[in-house]
Amino acid sequence: MTIDLQKYPAIAAYAAQTNEPAWFSELRVKALQAAADLELPTFGKIRYQRWPVQIKRPLAYQASDPQLLSDVKLQSAKHIIIQLGQTTVRQQGLTELAAQGVIVCDWQTALKEHPELIKKYFMQKAIKYDQDLLTAQHVAGVTSGLLVYVPKNTVLNEPITSYFIQDATQKQDCVHHVILLADENSEVSYLENLTTIGDQPTTASIVVEVIAKAGSHVKFASVDRLGAKTTTYLNRRGHLDDDAKIDWSMGMMNDGNIVGDFDSDLIGSGSHAEVKVIAISTGRQVQGIDTRVTNYGKHTIGHILQHGVILSRSSLIFNGIGHIIKGAKGANAQQESRILMLSKKAKGDANPVLLIDDNDVQAGHAASIGRVNAEQLYYLMSRGLPQKIAERLVIRGFLGPVLEVIPSDSIREQLRDTIERKLVNGQRDE
Amino acid sequence: MSTLEVKNLHVTIEGKKILKGVNLVMHTGEIHAIMGPNGTGKSTLSETIMGNPAYKVTQGEIFLDGKDILKMPVDERARAGLFLAMQYPAEIPGITNAEFIRGAINARRPQDDQLPIRQFLKDLDQAMEVLDMTEEMAERHLNEGFSGGEKKRNEILQLMMIKPKFAILDEIDSGLDIDALKVVSRGVNQMRGPEFGSLIITHYQRLLNYIVPDVVHVMMDGRIVKQGGPELAKKLEDEGYAGLRDELGLDIKLVDEDA
Ligand SMILES: Nc1ncnc2c1ncn2[C@@H]1O[C@H](COP(=O)(O)OP(=O)(O)OP(=O)(O)O)[C@@H](O)[C@H]1O
Numbered sequence: 001m002t003i004d005l006q007k008y009p010a011i012a013a014y015a016a017q018t019n020e021p022a023w024f025s026e027l028r029v030k031a032l033q034a035a036a037d038l039e040l041p042t043f044g045k046i047r048y049q050r051w052p053v054q055i056k057r058p059l060a061y062q063a064s065d066p067q068l069l070s071d072v073k074l075q076s077a078k079h080i081i082i083q084l085g086q087t088t089v090r091q092q093g094l095t096e097l098a099a100q101g102v103i104v105c106d107w108q109t110a111l112k113e114h115p116e117l118i119k120k121y122f123m124q125k126a127i128k129y130d131q132d133l134l135t136a137q138h139v140a141g142v143t144s145g146l147l148v149y150v151p152k153n154t155v156l157n158e159p160i161t162s163y164f165i166q167d168a169t170q171k172q173d174c175v176h177h178v179i180l181l182a183d184e185n186s187e188v189s190y191l192e193n194l195t196t197i198g199d200q201p202t203t204a205s206i207v208v209e210v211i212a213k214a215g216s217h218v219k220f221a222s223v224d225r226l227g228a229k230t231t232t233y234l235n236r237r238g239h240l241d242d243d244a245k246i247d248w249s250m251g252m253m254n255d256g257n258i259v260g261d262f263d264s265d266l267i268g269s270g271s272h273a274e275v276k277v278i279a280i281s282t283g284r285q286v287q288g289i290d291t292r293v294t295n296y297g298k299h300t301i302g303h304i305l306q307h308g309v310i311l312s313r314s315s316l317i318f319n320g321i322g323h324i325i326k327g328a329k330g331a332n333a334q335q336e337s338r339i340l341m342l343s344k345k346a347k348g349d350a351n352p353v354l355l356i357d358d359n360d361v362q363a364g365h366a367a368s369i370g371r372v373n374a375e376q377l378y379y380l381m382s383r384g385l386p387q388k389i390a391e392r393l394v395i396r397g398f399l400g401p402v403l404e405v406i407p408s409d410s411i412r413e414q415l416r417d418t419i420e421r422k423l424v425n426g427q428r429d430e
Numbered sequence: 431m432s433t434l435e436v437k438n439l440h441v442t443i444e445g446k447k448i449l450k451g452v453n454l455v456m457h458t459g460e461i462h463a464i465m466g467p468n469g470t471g472k473s474t475l476s477e478t479i480m481g482n483p484a485y486k487v488t489q490g491e492i493f494l495d496g497k498d499i500l501k502m503p504v505d506e507r508a509r510a511g512l513f514l515a516m517q518y519p520a521e522i523p524g525i526t527n528a529e530f531i532r533g534a535i536n537a538r539r540p541q542d543d544q545l546p547i548r549q550f551l552k553d554l555d556q557a558m559e560v561l562d563m564t565e566e567m568a569e570r571h572l573n574e575g576f577s578g579g580e581k582k583r584n585e586i587l588q589l590m591m592i593k594p595k596f597a598i599l600d601e602i603d604s605g606l607d608i609d610a611l612k613v614v615s616r617g618v619n620q621m622r623g624p625e626f627g628s629l630i631i632t633h634y635q636r637l638l639n640y641i642v643p644d645v646v647h648v649m650m651d652g653r654i655v656k657q658g659g660p661e662l663a664k665k666l667e668d669e670g671y672a673g674l675r676d677e678l679g680l681d682i683k684l685v686d687e688d689a
């Protein structure tokens with residue numbers, strides 16, 4: 001099928017400006033056509049449908065001025081790639097990775113230099129491009145992203161760090177895609193930082209596909225700090241083959257409304273997903289987080305641990321879904337979701353769901369929503385600590401069980417700092 | 431010299447009258463003891479002086495150096511110089527013991543004059559040595575998983591580090607073995623001096639052999655019914671509360687008395 005790009009002038013113009021390969025532009029058109037018949041997905045109790053979460057602005061190439069980053073504090077790292085909007089502003093320590101066959105490159109480069117990988121994996125395996133309206137809009141509109149490929153039997157000792165800074169100084173939507181492909185028996189640790197610069201109201205559609213081949217081990221960590229005026233659809237999906245493992249550690253420290261869909265498909269036998277989420281909602285924002293692990297393979301393990309804190313008039317919804325498919329003998333699905341309320345006006349919702357289609361399995365869940373322990377607060381204050389500091393200490397204790405099991409010291413530290421900052425800012429509106 | 435003055439204090443908890451007009455004056459340089467039967471309101475008095483929001487003052491006043499503190503929240507009272515070693519200290523998993531104590535000290539110092547970390551660690555080492563505490567206790571989370579006796583020692587450690595004007599010690603001796611009792615008393619005695627006053631609540635005269643009080647108060651049914659010197663504690667130990675009650679002609683039922 002050949003598609004007449006002239007009927008899609010925005011795509012044609014964008015393709016011309018960025019030298020996009022024709023096969024990818026055609027994929028955009030296919031997704032756009034599919035979108036006409038697709039609907040918004042539902043995520044349990046997260047009611048996001050009326051938010052401006054859909055990508056409505058036409059595809060457009062827009063460069064961002066790297067000078068915008070002059071005041072932004074970025075952690076240094078050995079292997080790092082920094083993108084601002086559609087512009088890649090810095091890459092460091094990637095050539096030594098290339099020597100080992102490891103690919104780390106931005107989206108435009110990936111389309112041109114690694115089309116075979118993109119064709120095979122982009123919205124094909126972990127997520128289908130026509131799964132729903134949001135995924136289709138994502139494919140039609142993607143303008144930035146990252147490809148990470150780690151070859152067979154390659155063990156990387158130093159993490160790969162990526163910064164993606166959404167450029168909201170301009171009125172442009174942000175559609176960003178990441179493919180992290182860990183080939184057989186490889187090991188990689190990846191840290192993703194999502195932030196926003198500028199305060200134009202914008203929509204972000206961010207999809208991350210982690211494909212963990214047999215025997216691989218991926219440590220995925222994120223510190224998400226998208227801006228107050230950014231409405232975000234964030235989908236992170238893992239696809240695991242035999243004996244693969246993904247450790248997800250996600251810090252949801254965004255300031256705007258966000259719907260997060262974090263799924264792991266345990267396809268191969270013996271595969272294992274650990275999903276750790278820490279979320280803090282402040283002001284009037286809503287963060288809805290739908291975390292699912294599906295056990296398809298035998299002896300698969302899926303653990304979900306999510307702790308969140310809500311301040312002011314904010315909301316936080318934790319859906320936890322453990323789904324064991326028939327035939328997944330010996331599978332294990334455990335989950336725990338807890339929310340701590342700092343304010344009477346904040347809303348928290350923790351919904352555990354276990355769907356079990358096989359008998360020979362282990363499954364369990366725990367969920368709670370509670371207020372700050374008054375005795376703890378009193379004790380701390382009775383030694384002279386002001387209330388807000390005392391509250392932050394109680395919160396630290398509450399988040400400790402998730403923080404302590406995050407498998408990286410530096411990420412734990414970074415998350416701890418981010419949490420402190422988000423709480424201090426959030427307490428100002430109390 | 432500082433003065434803590436409790437005037438005609440009435441306190442209710444959940445609609446129940448607990449304190450029914452307590453009067454008490456103490457100065458720095460003095461150690462006072464309060465004894466009294468279970469359930470007469472000793473902890474209520476301590477918590478109310480400290481500012482626990484669960485206790486409602488219906489009448490009366492509390493002054494620290496002439497300043498009415500009843501309107502001050504608990505953290506402000508702490509920074510003004512009050513300290514309460516609690517009967518049941520809370521466990522806080524979010525912070526290490528050492529970090530917490532340093533935070534508490536610095537909370538009462540100006541931003542530009544925070545205690546240097548070296549000085550802090552030196553002081554902490556010394557205080558822990560006095561209390562026979564292992565170094566490991568400093569790095570553990572605040573009170574988390576501490577045994578009853580360890581929690582009590584930890585209260586005294588905080589006292590020694592924070593150096594308040596007035597410390598109320600609520601049953602600091604309960605749950606302590608004999609050696610620990612001596613250790614804890616050593617800590618409190620080290621604090622003794624013209625800048626420090628303490629109100630010690632205890633059921634056992636034994637503690638008062640180690641920390642000899644200047645004044646002993648007896649509390650019954652929400653009031654202080656008698657005051658005296660250290661000999662009053664010895665007399666109570668021998669004769670019990672029923673004897674004192676009858677001597678004073680009070681119409682009070684004691685918890686452990688048969689009807
Ligand atoms: N939170 C509370 N809710 C209800 N009643 C309470 C509460 N706290 C204290 N009381 C009641 O107030 C009374 C006084 O209690 P308080 O703890 O002050 O006694 P106490 O003299 O310290 O006793 P003890 O020697 O046993 O420690 C008791 O009858 C107790 O049951």
Ligand SMILES: [Mg+2]
Binds near residue numbers: 474
């Ligand atoms: Mg008591």
